[in-house]
Amino acid sequence: MKSFLNLFICIISYTTVFAQTLNHEVIDPEGHPKLLGLINKEGLQKDTYKAWFDANHDHYIVNDQLVKTFSESLKDYKIKVFLGTWCGDSKKEVPRFYKVLETANYNLDNLEVIALDNQKEHYKQGPNGEEKGYNIHRVPTFIFYKDDKEINRIVEHPIETFERDIEKIVTDQPYRFNYIAANYIQHLLATKTIDQLNTEETKLVAQLSEFVKGSRELNTLGYVYLRTKAFDKALYTFKLNTLIFPYKSNVYDSLGEAYFITNNYTEALINYNKVLALKPEDKNALEMIQKINLAIKQ
CATH class of the missing domain: 3.40.30.10 (Glutaredoxin)
Incomplete structure (x- = not known):
């Protein structure tokens, strides 16, 4: 007691x-x-x-x-x-x-x-x-x-x-x-709409690839947005990270988590399966897929 x-x-x-x-x-x-x-x-x-x-x-x-x-x-x-x-x-x-x-x-x-x-x-x-x-x-x-x-x-x-x-x-x-790339993304998300940024995606990915310090840079920024419930900005940041680092399992894990939190189970499953394609024994991805399937059944 x-x-x-x-x-x-x-x-x-x-x-x-x-x-x-x-x-x-x-x-x-x-x-x-x-x-x-x-x-x-x-x-x-x-x-x-x-x-x-x-x-x-x-x-x-x-x-x-x-x-x-x-x-x-x-x-x-x-x-x-x-x-x-x-x-x-x-x-x-x-x-x-x-x-x-x-x-x-x-x-x-x-x-x-x-x-x-x-x-x-x-x-x-x-x-x-x-x-x-x-x-x-x-x-x-x-x-x-x-x-x-x-x-x-x-x-x-x-x-x-x-x-x-x-x-x-x-x-x-x-x-x-x-981490100037993360600060640049923060600036863009504060001054432009996500629809506007989506039209500049190819150019932006090419620019950021020169400056970003590994996949953790934008991943950390994405979680700052996610924890403050700025879900659109979190999803945009995590998605952008997958385009810059398509060979990194952790970027799909983070995007999958953001989709799960926002109840988009279809996209969450897609991204956790991408994790498994790169890292077949990933424990978290396997557990999350089970969790998502249970949520869908309910």
Whole structure:
């Protein structure tokens, strides 16, 4: 009885919508603590997170001479960071980013840090929708603003180092961040209808094939749309991924899942059978086909 009550309390704690409070910690249904919403360095140095934050912060050797070349220019920028305290890349990169900013004597009042979730129903979302409008599909993401306009961003990890990447961004040098194909799709889906995009499909597939970093790039974006119930955008993104990577079983698995969730069992079956054509013993595809057939009979 006691364990059931503890689980119930954890679920209530996790699912309650809370006001915007600094360094708000929740316990997910599996018993894992995480920060959600607006946070700062003090929150990241709480006991739960201190070990990985301090280790990655203190052990990073900053290129002091390079920082001196952009520290003055950096003062004109505001920065917004989206991370996950559950995310390996965030644990590694965010402490290093803090150390570079501190070396540059950057005013941390101009830094806003937002922790996102990893639960399926809240995938890469903030507790109050803080991520909306920022095209976040990977964490960490570091967005640089000047005069309230986004200038550039660093996505997941630097192209070279934080020092070199920041220097390029704040001194107006050419800089292209990671996963630019996913960001381009986000832009297109925000500015055009899917019918319009379907007429440009062949050209778009050819363009994206040059820039996309493997099948996981658009797959991750598709799940961001799927978990936020933007089903048309999710289906479009997953379908586009199958056209770019027709030999990858995982792209058909994701498209099949999206069709299943939207109750299009015919298309779901088609895609899970494509998975089996490429990977005959795929356990998930076999289980999903059984599940779909049961749903059809009902």
